[in-house]
Amino acid sequence: MHQPTFCAVAVALLSAFPGASAGMYTKKSPVLQVESKDYDQLITKSNYTSIVEFYAPWCGHCQNLKPAYEKAAKSLDGLAKVAAVNCDDEANKPLCGSMGVQGFPTLKIVRPKKGGGKPTVQDYQGQRTASAIVDAVVQQINNYVVKVEDKSLDKFLSDQESPKAILFTEKGTTSALLKSIAIDFAGVITIGQARNKEAKTVETFGVEEFPTLVLLPGGDAPAVVYDGELKKDPIVKFLSQAGEPNPDVPPKGDKKGDKSKKASDKASSKPTKSTSSEASSNTPEPEKETATQEAPVIVETALPIPTINTHEKLIKECLTEKSHTCVLAFVSDSTAEKSQRALDSLSQLAFKHAQSKRNLFPFYEVPQSNEGAASLLKTLDLVGDVEIVAINARRGWWRHYDAADFGHESIESWIDAIRMSEGIKKKLPDGIIAIAVEEPTSAPAADPTTEAKTEDEAAHDEL
Ligand SMILES: *[C@@H]1O[C@H](CO)[C@@H](O)[C@H](O)[C@H]1NC(C)=O
Numbered sequence: 001m002h003q004p005t006f007c008a009v010a011v012a013l014l015s016a017f018p019g020a021s022a023g024m025y026t027k028k029s030p031v032l033q034v035e036s037k038d039y040d041q042l043i044t045k046s047n048y049t050s051i052v053e054f055y056a057p058w059c060g061h062c063q064n065l066k067p068a069y070e071k072a073a074k075s076l077d078g079l080a081k082v083a084a085v086n087c088d089d090e091a092n093k094p095l096c097g098s099m100g101v102q103g104f105p106t107l108k109i110v111r112p113k114k115g116g117g118k119p120t121v122q123d124y125q126g127q128r129t130a131s132a133i134v135d136a137v138v139q140q141i142n143n144y145v146v147k148v149e150d151k152s153l154d155k156f157l158s159d160q161e162s163p164k165a166i167l168f169t170e171k172g173t174t175s176a177l178l179k180s181i182a183i184d185f186a187g188v189i190t191i192g193q194a195r196n197k198e199a200k201t202v203e204t205f206g207v208e209e210f211p212t213l214v215l216l217p218g219g220d221a222p223a224v225v226y227d228g229e230l231k232k233d234p235i236v237k238f239l240s241q242a243g244e245p246n247p248d249v250p251p252k253g254d255k256k257g258d259k260s261k262k263a264s265d266k267a268s269s270k271p272t273k274s275t276s277s278e279a280s281s282n283t284p285e286p287e288k289e290t291a292t293q294e295a296p297v298i299v300e301t302a303l304p305i306p307t308i309n310t311h312e313k314l315i316k317e318c319l320t321e322k323s324h325t326c327v328l329a330f331v332s333d334s335t336a337e338k339s340q341r342a343l344d345s346l347s348q349l350a351f352k353h354a355q356s357k358r359n360l361f362p363f364y365e366v367p368q369s370n371e372g373a374a375s376l377l378k379t380l381d382l383v384g385d386v387e388i389v390a391i392n393a394r395r396g397w398w399r400h401y402d403a404a405d406f407g408h409e410s411i412e413s414w415i416d417a418i419r420m421s422e423g424i425k426k427k428l429p430d431g432i433i434a435i436a437v438e439e440p441t442s443a444p445a446a447d448p449t450t451e452a453k454t455e456d457e458a459a460h461d462e463l
Contacts, residue, residue: 001326005457006101006166010439011187012099012124013441015430019132020129022057022086023057023086023089024055024057024062024063024066024086025066025070027361029070029073029085030070030073030074030077030082031053031069031070031073031082031084032073032081032082032083032084033083033084033085033086034052034083034084034085034091034202035085035086035089035091036085036091036092036094037091039085039095040164040365041219042081042083043081043083043119043402044110044118044119045291046081046112046248047112047113047142047186047246047248048080048081048112048141048183048185049081049109049112049137049140049142049246050080050081050082050083050109050110051072051080051081051082051083051108051109051110051133051136051137051142052083052084052085052107052108052109052110053069053085053105053106053107054084054085054087054096054099054101054104054105054106054107055084055085055086055089055105055106056086056104057086057088058088059105061104061105061107063105063148064128065105065128068128068130068133069084069130069133070371072130072133072134072137074132075130076137076138077137078177078180078232078233079141079176079177079179079180079232080137080138080141080180082137084439086105086122086257087268088232089100089409094448099121102455106123106248107123107124107125107133107142108121108123108136109121109122109123109124109136109410111140111142112142114142114144115317122140122171124136124281125204125345134137138176141176141179141183141304142145142179142183142380143174143179143182144179144182144183144186144191144195144321145174145178145179145182145191145192146190146191146192146193146195147192147194148192148193148194148198148201149195149198149201150168150198150199150200150201153198153200153201153204156192159218160218160219161217162189162190162218163188163189163190163215163216163217163242163243164189164190164192164215164218165185165190165191165192165213165214165215165216165239166191166192166193166194166201166205166213166214166216167191167192167193167194167200167211167212167213167306168194168195168196168201168207168210168212168213168214169193169194169195169196169210169407170195170196170210170407170408170409171211171213172195172197174193177232178191178193180230180441181235181236181239182233183246184236184240184245184246185243185245187217187246188243188245188246189242189243200374202432205223209348210348210408211230211352212289213225213226213235213238214223214226215238215239215241215242216242217241217242218242221242223441224238226238226243230352231429232243235456236455239376240396243279245256254284271317282388299352303347303350303351303363304347304355305329305343305346305350305363305365306346306362307365307366307367308328308364308366308370309367309370310370310371310372311370311371311372311373314366314370314372314373315372315444316378317362317364318391318393319362319376319391319393319433320393320433320434321393321394321433321434322394323391323392323393323394323433324361324392324394324395325361325390325391325392325418326361326362326363326364326390326391326392327346327361327362327363327364327365327389327390327393327418328364328390329342329343329346329363329365329387329388330362330364330366330367330368330373330377330382330386330388330389331343331365331366331367331368331385331386332367332368332369332385332386333385334365334388335366336342336385338385338387338406339385339406339425341357341406342386342388342411343365344408344410345406345407345408345410345411346363346365346388346411347363348408349408349411349412349415350363360415360419361390361418368385368462376432378428379429379431379432380398381461382400382401386406387400387401388400388401388406388411388414389401390418391428393428393432393433396428397425397426397427398425398426398428398435399414399418399424399425399426400426401414401422407434
């Protein structure tokens with residue numbers, strides 16, 4: 001109770017408020033509302049990491065936390081459980097007491113033990129913002145994803161009967177999304193991740209683009225390459241052809257049917273909203289192409305980026321006083337290896353963002369021979385064969401990609417930094433922005449928070 005942001009009320013005193021009290025979260029809230037009687041089933045026995053808020057509806061700090069907590073719940077949808085227990089409710093008081101709750105709100109992160117047993121419970125004492133909560137919870141998600149390397153490939157494939165899936169990626173880290181998929185299929189499908197530099201592994205499956213997800217259904221069944229959206233629900237549905245995801249506890253609000261549903265409700269997966277019904281997860285995907293083992297179908301995973309060939313177009317798309325962020329790749333010779341690499345990386349990123357239906361700023365290729373490009377580069381003092389910049393004319397800043405490596409990973413982290421509004425912004429020199437004369441300034445004023453918010457929300461569901 002030393003934290004100034006606690007409602008400093010001992011749980012024992014709460015008996016002064018008799019009876020059940022209305023919870024703080026509405027039925028529609030993305031926050032999972034848990035009562036004492038389903039706490040074990042929903043939280044303790046889950047394979048998913050949870051964060052649980054113990055609160056009282058009358059507590060001002062709890063009310064202040066509500067918007068951030070609901071935002072965190074949305075970001076963590078499908079990845080972890082975001083739950084709340086109303087400690088003002090008579091029935092929940094013993095639970096709140098046994099959890100050592102002494103003030104409100106108290107936030108605890110519950111992390112399941114791999115392979116069963118009691119979960120570990122830690123107090124969350126970080127900042128009460130959505131992004132801090134999301135980051136802390138994501139760090140505690142168990143990782144069942146097997147790293148597949150050339151030297152371990154044979155071992156990974158040795159049990160031919162059991163189904164497996166491999167995500168081929170350029171990333172060295174495992175995303176929360178893939179971890180959550182491995183949790184869904186723990187003990188059913190072994191989920192692996194192979195890096196693009198594992199040449200033998202990549203060649204074995206004929207993978208040419210990253211990321212690519214390959215399912216090995218087991219036995220004699222041929223490998224199947226996933227070609228849907230890089231989102232959790234469709235991926236889970238796709239993998240379900242090789243085995244049912246683990247049953248999770250019944251969805252919230254279904255208290256009566258708990259026991260009977262528990263055994264049969266195979267698809268009520270997972271941390272929050274259930275999307276796939278039993279019927280749909282049993283139905284094979286009709287449109288899925290089944291690849292032969294010799295030549296797996298490799299799907300297109302790059303989206304060619306448009307070229308800006310004229311000065312007028314450059315101004316129109318990116319350099320008016322109303323232009324939003326543009327990423328421009330200025331290339332002197334688009335057939336040169338370095339240019340190819342840079343453009344490939346951007347195309348892959350464009351594809352990835354399009355797949356996840358994310359509103360990302362546009363990428364353009366701009367030949368340096370273009371007169372407008374030449375003068376812009378001169379003003380910005382850029383002389384390389386390949387120069388990538390991000391420009392936001394509306395806000396008057398630009399950023400330079402100054403790494404020597406034009407690989408996917410490196411460019412992606414630069415783009416991510418822009419999305420998260422991190423890193424160095426330089427002021428655009430005068431004279432670059434075209435003032436649109438004829439248009440009245442009826443456009444709504446720029447809301448500096450809008451862009452940052454959507455960028456932030458999108459940051460946690462990448463594969
Ligand atoms: C948890 O994972 C195990 C495999 O590790 C699985 O057998 C079990 O069904 C899972 N439980 C739930 C509730 O998903």
